[in-house]
Amino acid sequence: MDDLTEMLKGTLEGCVLEIIGSEETYGYAITRRLNGLGFADVIEGTVYTILLRLERNGLVQVTKRPSGVGPPRKFYALNDAGREELAKFWAKWQYLSSRIDRLKEGGR
Amino acid sequence: MDDLTEMLKGTLEGCVLEIIGSEETYGYAITRRLNGLGFADVIEGTVYTILLRLERNGLVQVTKRPSGVGPPRKFYALNDAGREELAKFWAKWQYLSSRIDRLKEGGR
DNA sequence: TGCCGGTACTACGTGATACCGAGTACCACT
DNA sequence: AGTGGTACTCGGTATCACGTAGTACCGGCA
Structure with a gap:
């Protein structure tokens, strides 16, 4: 499928919200999840910018936890504003x- | 419906292509058509920028015709590249x- | 010990797009 | 002369996905 980036504007953030809403998870895993769902070209940098934006806008609760296989992970969960x-x-x-x-x- | 502008990125141009493809028409009418289709907040300036872009990218054939109720109209039709x-x-x-x-x- | 690959996040810059405002201009009607 | 509807152009703005480089932790292999 050729370039979807323009069409993803505004929807990718919603997809990330949905993923976070269904399960507390972290950036790297969200990227893999999106890739598996058919958003094959979505790259880590993109997801991280979205996550930082969500955090800045107060839509998520963030918890840092050690990983065992790498640097510590930032786990994201929706708060009330995020669910809204x-x-x-x-x-x-x-x-x-x-x-x-x-x-x-x-x-x- | 609150702001759809981000979600329209990448799709609005396609909608304009579809409208032009179904009937040779011009900017002002396309805007009214979009508004009637539920894209209520789409404004003329936006449609004109899309039309200029389509023209610049060689996707449309343009014909100027007098209007009778105002300035001359630029009628747009899809060419082969536009249909593709x-x-x-x-x-x-x-x-x-x-x-x-x-x-x-x-x-x- | 040194190197590589996978994991995990941050920061800065780019390009594309819809939107916004101001400006120009034609016409009909009052 | 003035107003409102029609019709297009141009410059600037904000937002977003993306690209790239950088930092850093860890296990395994030579």
């Missing part, structure tokens, strides 16, 4: 995708 | 939306 943001993301996604699909079907 | 780009857009959209929906359904 996630709900908003899905609402926006549903709104947008329904409009686009309607347009695709000959747009009335 | 449109097909690529829909392929990318389908790919992306299927991944996102899978993630939403508990992501396996």
